[in-house]
Amino acid sequence: KQITDELNKTIIKKWEDKGILGDFPDKQYIIDFIQAGFNSIISCWIDKKEKRESAEELAYLIENFLLYGLTGVIN
Numbered sequence: 165k166q167i168t169d170e171l172n173k174t175i176i177k178k179w180e181d182k183g184i185l186g187d188f189p190d191k192q193y194i195i196d197f198i199q200a201g202f203n204s205i206i207s208c209w210i211d212k213k214e215k216r217e218s219a220e221e222l223a224y225l226i227e228n229f230l231l232y233g234l235t236g237v238i239n
Contacts, residue, residue: 167202167203167206168202168203171198171199172195175198175230176195176198198230202226205222205225205226225237
């Protein structure tokens with residue numbers, strides 16, 4: 165819940181302020197999709213334990229994925 169709230173306060177808020185989501189009538193679908201993916205990534209990262217990336221590396225990965233889609237994370 166805390167992660168979802170933080171996501172709403174940061175990325176989603178910025179997108180709405182910049183008009184990126186525009187007048188899309190079903191914005192909630194996009195928001196829910198992104199939140200589910202974000203929560204899944206965090207859950208997988210937690211499960212990796214000692215083999216996981218640093219928090220900074222994970223944040224970079226998530227940011228690039230959100231901004232550029234798969235092309236932002238797959239070279």
